[in-house]
Amino acid sequence: xxxxxxxxxxxxxxxxxxxxxxxxxxxxxxxxxxxxxxxxxxxxxxxxxxxxxxxxxxxxxxxxxxxxxxxxxxxxxxxxxxxxxxxxxxxxxxxxxxxxxxxxxxxxxxxxxxxxxxxxxxxxxxxxxxxxxxxxxxxxxxxxxxxxxxxxxxxxxxxxxxxxxxxxxxxxxxxxxxxxxxxxxxxxxxxxxxxxxxxxxxxxxxxxxxxxxxxxxxxxxxxxxxxxxxxxxxxxxxxxxxxxxxxxxxxxxxxxxxxxxxxxxxxxxxxxxxxxxxxxxxxxxxxxxxxxxxxxxxxxxxxxxxxxxxxxxxxxxxxxxxxxxxxxxxxxxxxxxx
Amino acid sequence: xxxxxxxxxxxxxxxxxxxxxxxxxxxxxxxxxxxxxxxxxxxxxxxxxxxxxxxxxxxxxxxxxxxxxxxxxxxxxxxxxxxxxxxxxxxxxxxxxxxxxxxxxxxxxxxxxxxxxxxxxxxxxxxxxxxxxxxxxxxxxxxxxxxxxxxxxxxxxxxxxxxxxxxxxxxxxxxxxxxxxxxxxxxxxxxxxxxxxx
Numbered sequence: 222x223x224x225x226x227x228x229x230x231x232x233x234x235x236x237x238x239x240x241x242x243x244x245x246x247x248x249x250x251x252x253x254x255x256x257x258x259x260x261x262x263x264x265x266x267x268x269x270x271x272x273x274x275x276x277x278x279x280x281x282x283x284x285x286x287x288x289x290x291x292x293x294x295x296x297x298x299x300x301x302x303x304x305x306x307x308x309x310x311x312x313x314x315x316x317x318x319x320x321x322x323x324x325x326x327x328x329x330x331x332x333x334x335x336x337x338x339x340x341x342x343x344x345x346x347x348x349x350x351x352x353x354x355x356x357x358x359x360x361x362x363x364x365x366x367x368x369x370x371x372x373x374x375x376x377x378x379x380x381x382x383x384x385x386x387x388x389x390x391x392x393x394x395x396x397x398x399x400x401x402x403x404x405x406x407x408x409x410x411x412x413x414x415x416x417x418x419x420x421x422x423x424x425x426x427x428x429x430x431x432x433x434x435x436x437x438x439x440x441x442x443x444x445x446x447x448x449x450x451x452x453x454x455x456x457x458x459x460x461x462x463x464x465x466x467x468x469x470x471x472x473x474x475x476x477x478x479x480x481x482x483x484x485x486x487x488x489x490x491x492x493x494x495x496x497x498x499x500x501x502x503x504x505x506x507x508x509x510x511x512x513x514x515x516x517x518x519x520x521x522x523x524x525x526x527x528x529x530x531x532x533x534x535x536x537x538x539x540x541x542x543x544x545x546x547x548x549x550x551x552x553x554x555x556x557x558x559x
Numbered sequence: 560x561x562x563x564x565x566x567x568x569x570x571x572x573x574x575x576x577x578x579x580x581x582x583x584x585x586x587x588x589x590x591x592x593x594x595x596x597x598x599x600x601x602x603x604x605x606x607x608x609x610x611x612x613x614x615x616x617x618x619x620x621x622x623x624x625x626x627x628x629x630x631x632x633x634x635x636x637x638x639x640x641x642x643x644x645x646x647x648x649x650x651x652x653x654x655x656x657x658x659x660x661x662x663x664x665x666x667x668x669x670x671x672x673x674x675x676x677x678x679x680x681x682x683x684x685x686x687x688x689x690x691x692x693x694x695x696x697x698x699x700x701x702x703x704x705x706x707x708x709x710x711x712x713x714x715x716x717x718x719x720x721x722x723x724x725x726x727x728x729x730x731x732x733x734x735x736x737x738x739x740x741x742x743x744x745x746x747x748x749x750x751x752x753x754x755x756x757x
Contacts, residue, residue, distance in 0.1 A: 290598035290610070293576065296591070302598040302610055303657050303749060311621040311655040382627045382649070390629060399628045399645040406647055410670050486668050487650065497654050 298493070310497045314504065319383055322508035326380070329512040333519040343447055343525040345541050353536035354553050361426060362535055368419025368470075374412045376511045378405035383504065413481055420474045427467060430458045436548065437461040446545075447520075455547040466517045473510040477503055561723035562637040563680055563702075564751060565711065566731055567610050570742035571718035574599055574609035578710035578719055582613070585681070585709045586698025592662040594678040595710055608742075611710070611719045614639065614660035614678035615750035622652035622661065636702065637724075638680040643696045648672040657749050680721070681708040724751065 288302040357365070381389065381402060390398045439454050440461045446452040454460075459467065480499040483490045490499075521528050527541035542550035574597050582588065582595045595613035600606075616639045623631040623639065630645035631652075641652075650672055653661040663672035674696075683700030686693035693700060701709060711721030720727040735741040 288598075288600065290600040291602045292596050292598055294579070294593055294596055296593065299593060299596045299659060300598060301659055302600065302612055303746060304659065305657055305749065307655045307657045308621055308749075311625050314651075314655075315624045386627055386629045395629070395642075395645055399630070399647060402628050403647040406649060406670050485670070488667075493654065500651075500654060 298488070301493070304493060306494060306497065310501070313501055318501070318504050318508070322383060322504070325508050325512045326515070329515045333516060333524070337519070337523060340448070342523060345526050345538060346451055346453075346544060347540045349527070349538045350540040352539040353530075354539055354542050354550060355535055356531045356537045356542070357535045359535065362532055364419055364422045364426065365532055367415050368423060371412050371416035371419060372510075372514060375409055375416055376507070376514070378409040378412075379504075379507050380511070381405050382409075383508075410485060413478070413485070416474070417478045420470055420478065423467075424471055427459070428471075431464045431467045433464070437464070447524075453544045453547065456545065456549065457552075458546060458549045460546065462520070466513060469510060469513045473506040473513070476506045477510065480506075560635055562725070563616060563722065564637070564724035564727060564747075565613065565615055565680075565708075566720040566727045566744050566747060567612070568718045568720070568731060568734065568742050569608040569610050569745055570738070570740075571716040572597070572609040572611060573716055573718070575715065578611050578714055581709045581713050582678070585701075586679075587694075588676070588698065589664060592664060592676050594660075594662065594676065610745045611714075612658055612660075612746065613710070614656075614680070615658055615746050616678075616680055617657075617750040618752055621655035621657065625651040625655045627651060632685070634682060636680075636682070638682045638702070640679055640682060640684055640697075641675065641677070642685045643674040643676075644685075646674045648674055652677075658746060678708075681706070 290300050290302050292300045382405075385398065385402060385405075389401070393401065434457060436454070436456050437460075440446075440456055443449075443452055443454040445460060445462050446454050480503040483499045484496065484503060487496050521532065525545075527538050528545075530541075531537045539550070539554075542553070576597050579593065579595050579597060583593070586594065588594055595611060597609050597611045599609045601608065616637060618637070620631065620633070620639045622641075623629075623633070626641075627649055628645050628647055631639060631641045633639055648663060648667075648670065650661075650663070650667060650670075652675060653659070653663070660677045661675045662677060663675055665671050665673045679697050679700075681699060681701035683689070683693045683703065684697035686696070688703035689700050701707065706712070708721040711719045714720075720730060731741075731744060
């Protein structure tokens, strides 16, 4: 008997969003109200059993609720006799997410590769001018690279949990793969903190430049100019594409951070069902953010001449600035800061 | 070849917890870890039932499917075992297991659960049969000695049956035919996919 209840997971996901939202505000009262599992109403034994009917494990499974009883050992969690949602979790994690995540991440790699082969790098049309403008301060670059190196570490060690068994295990053999995975797990747990600090500082530092402005619509209509040579829609410090990356990091990264902390302290914030839900959310949004960041890495390195300098030295070529961030370049030259 | 299964007849379980104690003693299971437990439903109310629960050695085991390091394996008898050398203590098997069978020596914050421990159907682990190394990690390997799991073997009311699935399902069928009603065989359809009498 297999239970597929994607709908039910969606419902839970929505509930979890509410929980995440409340958590973000920092209300600890809400924690106690995290999704209540295994309510008494669906306990089949609450119905008169008459002792002589076949107790309905099947009913219980249909209701997708667990069976709660009592134990005489200290571990009260052991009082849950059967938790059928574990099977939904398994199908979600080892089935749906594993499959869709692979399409998403490897699909994104294929997409940028194809794009590079067809379009090549976006060159500075007029060539480098030789003069530079300061684009990012030392602090901005430090924070970017702290977050970036943390994210890459987290992404690789996270992907190892989902795909290592299929990709690395056959290469390394069980012992070496296990040793690596145990190390990767520890790394993942602790590198999470520089990542969280990074996105908080990033939020404070850059949020002002990332609200929609009047240049965005035109930028979208022209596809950011990356599809056609010589087309450069105007933009301020951050264009619409960069804003998408910024908000993805803030929103998806925020969900990943909150769910990740709840996974680090498995039963502090709720029951087993909460932990299961957090693992699902963590995986989904981590895979989405990984795909977004692959695109971001591409355009910041291979995809565009001159873009790398912005985060490497902090100084960009004046002509690059005029082509890709004309409004910001004009303001910067006029002595403005942004 | 037998296909090993557990069957619990809730009509007979008297919550004596002898299966729990026998298991802990036989395998010298550390404090805080319970490979088997007795759960009482509706304690003190009409329709009270007790069910002894451990790893059911599922046909399509969720733990095996979700393990990131693939440390589980199934013996020719259908027993689900795992390697503590490979386990990284991530907790995924506990999240996926319908029966709450996987146990960990520590609380688990910052991924510090330690190596997972669970019922082995008294069948040890990947080490050579009944070596000190196997005993230290997984407990006694009674199956290798030609014996069945101790919990079921010493169950005073024979509520808990452990052994070849066809044989124990036959015993249960005979019982229910004689007394005229079943007791659910809790966990059976979740673990093995079909009711014990068909």
